[in-house]
Amino acid sequence: MWAGRRNQVTITGIARSPSVDQQPTAPRTDLADHSAPPESSEAAPPTPDPTARATSPDPAAGSSGEKPGPGATVVDVPQAEAALVENYPRLARLAYLVLPPRLGRHRRVLTAHAVVQRALPRKPVPLDAPATVPAPRGTAHRLSQPAYSLVRLRVLSAALAEETRAPRLFGRRLPLPPVPTGLPQVWGLRVFPPSGGVDELAVDQALAGLSAPARAAYVLRVLERLDEPGARAVLAAAGVVDPHRALTAADAVSVPGAGDGRTLLESAEFDPCSLQARPTDxxxxxxxxxxxxxxxxxxxxxxxxxxxxxGGWGADGAAAPPYSRNPAAQAALDPAQLTHAAAGGWRDAERRDFSVWPARGERTSDRALLRRALAVWARPGATAQVSAAPDTPTGPPAGPPRLLFAGVVDRASVVLFADGSRVVRYAEAADGDQGGVALDFARVDGADEAAASALVVNRADGNVRFLTAPWAGDVRRLDLAKPSDDGGRVAVDSRGVTEALRAPGADTTGRSCDSWPALLAGGHVLTDLGELTPARLTYGEPAHPGDATSHAARTIWARTVCHLPAVRSRGVRTVNSWPFAAQRLPATEDWATWVCTRAATWRGDGSRVMAQFQPPLDGEKPYTPGGVAARAEDSPACGPRSPRVLAGVLWQGKGAGKRWYLLAAGSDEVRSIKVSGGVSGHSSSRLLAVPASGGSRAELTGELKGGGGLSALR
The missing domain is CATH 1.20.5 (Single alpha-helices involved in coiled-coils or other helix-helix interfaces)
Known part of the structure; x- marks a missing residue:
């Protein structure tokens, strides 16, 4: 809390505190210039006396409770209060310098004041021997050495304790904001000492590189002007395990142009009693x-x-409150009602799909996790991130779904369900964090053995893990951008979860595509297109495509795979590449390949077709992506219902003339091709090559062998 009066502010908890003998002036926190020389604002450094230290092993905790021995001096509370108040600026500066820099200047200021104010003991404390230390110059009141030594020792111990005060986990400090240390507290403002020059910054950086005991040793040697035995005795009394090491590190500090550092340590840069204020955000x-x-x-x-x-929300996790008490809906959310396939039932099943997947994972018996997953599926709350493939219903299950998997994957608790036409993935933090959850839906109606070969179980840090079908057998990785790369074996654990694989597209940028990871599971080539179900890649004629495992298929796909981002997250089930024609280029001995690539979806509509022109292989970059001649959406072209296509492209030769040609090609059912418009020509075969000019526009039409016409793909 701050109370403003002109340009002066008062921090709650820093106020006038009278001693027994007199009313000393409280520490100043003026916003105005407060850079008086150290001689007029702080006590002169006391004479070193290594024998004057508290007998308690923990000075910050108070007296040990032992009776004073012969020759011992007892410091009572009024004496300690007088020493603390009259030397408050020096003690606050000492605490500020020893406190860890990670607190930030605002928190260091408040913590330094809190440390000094808590240094006042609650009862008399015995010290080993009496000593005398001069009082601050210009004051009539004189302090005794034991009182100042006691207060300084308690301040030093408390400041050192702040180094280990932050929460830790497995020996590492957690990235949490500093915990307030009690009074004083500031609301609505940030306070900090005025910034110094280059030398002050160098000293601050040098101290930040030291450990807390080394900072304390440096402050005792430079600011308090203690000799090495005296500083060692004070550090040992403050609980430092290895004072010699701390002193060695402190003696190694060298600041260019800073001399012995005492003048810089006494500057306003390190004075927590001379503050500037700025508003918070x-x-x-x-x-x-x-x-x-x-x-x-x-x-x-x-x-x-x-x-x-x-009812309560605890058992349902991130689910919204129940809307009704419908008995059927309640039964669908009961983990005890989940259906399970027999562990080896898939071997004798007439049809292999997700309905014969056994429930796998180490948490299939975790009723609490399964209930949360079912509840969020039925009633996603505000913290649930729901995603679904296009045209995939996201409503609750009509009845008890089938459990496919429940386990921990990459620090996430994952549950997979299937309810006949959909697969659903639920994920939450495995460490019990009550944050958001993820809920993903994908269509799988009509899935066969190939389509049910794997599911994406988790994505993290640019990697993807798959849950493979029990019949997947040997699982291998492929790089589709390199036809000769046969990959390597993929490790699969006892649950059917693969090792982390690089996600496709993680290493591709704009115009380059040097790698495209894929999975070979059960003899089927699968790739992740950003959804719960991976897409199957095939090769061949639309009526009878096969898996893209042959060398010819891998060669075509090496020049096609980098066009797959165009169909990412579109509910794609299969992608087939069909080389429908090969054409000799004009005035050369080279041949180009025409390829039609069709991405079919789970929902039936929304398919995408692309015609490619793949020129001859380049020796330096043999598998550069082919050029896109035409694209179409919701077209039956290149599919089992319409296994035909016609496409054209403008091509410039590499000879001396670099002439332009209009090249066109059709599938086997095309008898002839005619071009009109900006370019005219005719071919009595399914291949056409006529001279053209750059930028020409033309209209292509084809005649089918069985009669009828065919327009170019567009």
Missing amino acids: LMRRRQRLRVAGAAGLALAVGGVALWLTG
């Missing part, structure tokens, strides 16, 4: 207020809904 503060208001309203509405429904 005003826009973020306003947004947080809005979020807090919305959260409060949502909590109130949720409480009313909880009271009205008579």
Whole structure:
């Protein structure tokens, strides 16, 4: 809390604190210039005395409770308070320098004040020997050495303890914001000492590179002017395990142009009592207020809904509140009602699809996880991220679904269901985090053995893992951009989950495509196109395509695969590439290949067709992608219902004249081709090559052998 009065601010918790003998001036926190010389604002450094230290092994915790021995000095609370108040600026500076830099300047300032204010003991503390330390110059009151030594020791111990105060996990500090240390606290402003020059910055960077004990040793040697034995004794009393190592590291600090560093340490750069103030992020503060208001309203509405429904949200995870108590809907959400296929039933099944997949994974008996997954499927809450392939229903199951998998994959708890026409993937954090969950839907109606060979079980960090069918057998990886690459064996665990594989497209950029990973499972070539079901890649005539495993198929696909991003996330079931014609290029001995690639979807419509012109292989880059001659959507071309196609392209020769030609080709059913418009010509075969000019536009038509016409793909 801040109270403003002109250009002066007061931090809650830093106030006037009178001693027993007099009313000393409280530490200043003026916003105005407060850079008086150290002689007028802080106590002179005390005379080193390594024997004057607390007998308690933990000075910051207070007195050990032992009776003082012979010759010991007892420091009572009023003496300690007087020493603390009169040397407050110096003690706050000491704490500020020793505190870890990771706190930031604002938090270091507040923590330094909190550390000094908590250094006041609650009862008298015995010290080994009396000593005398001069009071700050210009004051009549004199402090005794034991009182200052005690307070300094408690401040140093508390500042060192802040280094290990942050939460840790497995020995590593968690990336959490600094925890407030009590009073003082500042709301709506950020405070920090004024910035210094280059030398001050060099000192600050040098101290940031030291450990907390080394920083403490440096401050004791330079700011407090203790000799090595005195500093070692103070460090040992403060709980430092290896004072010698800390002193060695402190002595190695060298700041160019800084001399012994004492003048810089006494500058305003390291003075937590001379502060500047700036506002916090005003826009973020306003947004947080809005979020807090919305959260409060949502909590109130949720409480009313909880009271009205008579149920809780805990068992259903991120699901929304139940809308009704329909018995059929409740039965579909009961983990005990889930159906399971027999472990080896797929071997004797007449039809192999997802209905014969056995339930696999180490958490198939986790009722709580399965209930959360079913509840979110039925009623996705606001924190559930729902995605679905095109035209895939996302409603709840009509009855108890089939469990395919439940287990932990890449720090995520994953559950896979099938309900006949869909597969559903539910994922949540495996560490129990109550954050968002993912819910993915994909259509699988009419799936056969090849289409049910694998499912995507998880994606993370540019990698993908598959859950393979129990009949997949040996699983291998392929690089479709390299026909000669036979890949290697993919490790599959006992649950059927593959090792992490590079996701397709992760290494492709714009105009280059040097790699395209694929999976060979059960003899079928599969690739991830961003959905729950991988797409099967085939090769050959539309009526009877086969798996793209032969050398000819791999060669065609090496020049086609980089066009697959055009059909990513479109519910693609299979992609077939069909080389429908080969054409000799004019005035050369080279041959080009015409390829029709068709991406068929699970839903039936929405298919995409692409005609490619693949020129002769280049020796330097033999598998460059083919040129796209034409594209069409929702066209039957190159499919089993219409296994025919006609396409053309403008091509420029590489000879001395570099002449332009219009090249066209049709499938086997085409008898002749005619071109009109900007280019005219006719061919009595299914291949056409006529001279043209660059940028010409023409109309292609073909005549079929059985009669009728065929327009060019567009």
